[in-house]
Amino acid sequence: MKSAGFRYHDPQRIDDLLSLLGRFEDAKILAGGQSLMPMMNMRFVQPEHVIDINGVQGLDGIHADAAAGKLRIGAMVRQKTLMQSAALRAACPMVPQAVAHVGHFQTRARGTIGGSLCHLDPAAELPLVMLLHDAVLTVQSATEVHQVDMADWALAYMLPAISPDEALIEVALPLAPGWTGSGFVEFARRHGDFAIASAGCLLDVDDRNIIRRAAIAVGGVAQVPTRLPEAEALLVGQPASAPAFAAASDAARKIDALSDAYYTAAYRQRLAGVLVERALGQASKGTDHG
Amino acid sequence: MDDIRHIALTVNGQPVECDTPVRLHLGDFLRGILGLTGTHLGCEHGACGACTVLVDGEAVRSCLMLAVQANGRQITTIEGLADPDGTLHPLQQAFAEKHGLQCGYCTPGMLTSLAAFLRDTPDPTETQVRDAISGNLCRCTGYQPIVEAALLAAARMRQTEGVR
Ligand code: FES
Ligand code: FES
Numbered sequence: 001m002k003s004a005g006f007r008y009h010d011p012q013r014i015d016d017l018l019s020l021l022g023r024f025e026d027a028k029i030l031a032g033g034q035s036l037m038p039m040m041n042m043r044f045v046q047p048e049h050v051i052d053i054n055g056v057q058g059l060d061g062i063h064a065d066a067a068a069g070k071l072r073i074g075a076m077v078r079q080k081t082l083m084q085s086a087a088l089r090a091a092c093p094m095v096p097q098a099v100a101h102v103g104h105f106q107t108r109a110r111g112t113i114g115g116s117l118c119h120l121d122p123a124a125e126l127p128l129v130m131l132l133h134d135a136v137l138t139v140q141s142a143t144e145v146h147q148v149d150m151a152d153w154a155l156a157y158m159l160p161a162i163s164p165d166e167a168l169i170e171v172a173l174p175l176a177p178g179w180t181g182s183g184f185v186e187f188a189r190r191h192g193d194f195a196i197a198s199a200g201c202l203l204d205v206d207d208r209n210i211i212r213r214a215a216i217a218v219g220g221v222a223q224v225p226t227r228l229p230e231a232e233a234l235l236v237g238q239p240a241s242a243p244a245f246a247a248a249s250d251a252a253r254k255i256d257a258l259s260d261a262y263y264t265a266a267y268r269q270r271l272a273g274v275l276v277e278r279a280l281g282q283a284s285k286g287t288d289h290g
Numbered sequence: 291m292d293d294i295r296h297i298a299l300t301v302n303g304q305p306v307e308c309d310t311p312v313r314l315h316l317g318d319f320l321r322g323i324l325g326l327t328g329t330h331l332g333c334e335h336g337a338c339g340a341c342t343v344l345v346d347g348e349a350v351r352s353c354l355m356l357a358v359q360a361n362g363r364q365i366t367t368i369e370g371l372a373d374p375d376g377t378l379h380p381l382q383q384a385f386a387e388k389h390g391l392q393c394g395y396c397t398p399g400m401l402t403s404l405a406a407f408l409r410d411t412p413d414p415t416e417t418q419v420r421d422a423i424s425g426n427l428c429r430c431t432g433y434q435p436i437v438e439a440a441l442l443a444a445a446r447m448r449q450t451e452g453v454r
Pocket of ligand 1 (some may be wrong): 330331332333334335336337338339340341342351352353354
């Protein structure tokens with residue numbers, strides 16, 4: 001027996017889930033379980049109540065809401081499903097490539113988008129991708145529903161902007177964001193490990209090869225996945241080519257980076273610069289990458 | 291006092307009904323309560339892949355799922371991979387021929403993972419096979435014979451499919 005004892009709840013409706021969350025002081029939501037289960041097995045966390053949301057109806061679809069211009073993704077959509085969704089690929093071409101880095105195929109069969117966003121590991125791929133695409137998250141409690149921009153989601157290291165009585169219900173992406181190219185690269189010692197650093201970029205380039213809009217984010221470098229507005233601003237109005245990418249790369253290196261027992265802040269800053277440059281290179285070649 | 295639930299599931303084609311403490315993970319349930327000790331537990335935090343079983347056909351880590359979550363599901367463990375008459379699964383046969391195992395600790399997880407992988411990817415490249423087993427640690431073989439066995443089994447399975 002690995003986990004400490006807890007009371008188990010398996011609501012079938014969102015309302016029941018929210019009323020359980022409102023009632024208990026010390027409850028944990030069990031989504032795909034690929035982070036929470038290890039932590040419970042090792043007894044790093046010992047919740048009094050575990051609320052399993054795998055049976056909750058209405059959390060597992062991906063659908064295009066043309067009227068709102070949004071692609072709506074249920075919080076319980078599995079990572080494997082994200083990789084296979086043509087609708088998601090159309091709105092966010094980097095998803096198959098980025099999610100292929102999440103764990104292994106066996107963990108992607110269980111792991112969910114909502115679980116990944118709420119766990120908020122600084123090096124996780126899905127928070128980075130959602131930050132880059134200006135996703136909007138729907139968060140609900142028994143009494144209230146509100147939207148949180150992905151830019152406001154990460155409050156601090158592994159701390160998302162959600163209170164204990166709330167659940168993440170849905171992630172919405174712009175349906176037709178109009179980017180002409182995207183790139184995603186990461187650096188890890190072994191396949192399937194959390195990356196030491198990762199970078200994602202989106203470019204909107206006009207037919208004279210001038211950058212109209214740019215989005216750049218890095219993961220694993222700082223306490224939370226981070227957009228780089230200075231580097232983005234440097235690109236706008238410039239030709240999409242090596243000198244502009246080098247300037248953005250230099251700006252990326254100025255990020256306030258994490259230092260831990262394995263890698264120094266200086267090393268992470270260097271990686272941020274290199275990876276941003278590579279991701280921009282991919283993005284300038286269009287959206288049609290592996 | 292432990293919270294207990296009654297669950298009903300199918301394990302290797304057999305219906306099973308019993309009580310389980312809710313905090314028991316599926317791997318411990320299969321081994322400790324059902325006595326199916328073919329499923330191995332290495333790390334119990336999702337790193338090694340030894341505990342892999344099929345849940346409704348998907349390869350998943352049984353240490354990262356609660357037994358209660360298997361209620362109503364179809365589970366296949368290593369004990370259910372061979373035919374009922376004892377004929378080995380093509381993967382098992384190829385592992386035996388190609389020396390795809392030494393101590394055998396990782397083997398149940400390798401076989402269940404590869405069974406799911408080959409169903410979805412019947413004609414894999416060597417790189418795809420290596421990627422598929424990248425979440426399964428083997429401390430003995432050096433992986434080379436495992437990759438060879440997987441490719442051999444895939445070729446044989448494609449042939450039998452063709453004959454049918
Ligand atoms: S025992 Fe489950 S992954 Fe190691
Ligand atoms: S055969 Fe010993 S761990 Fe793989």
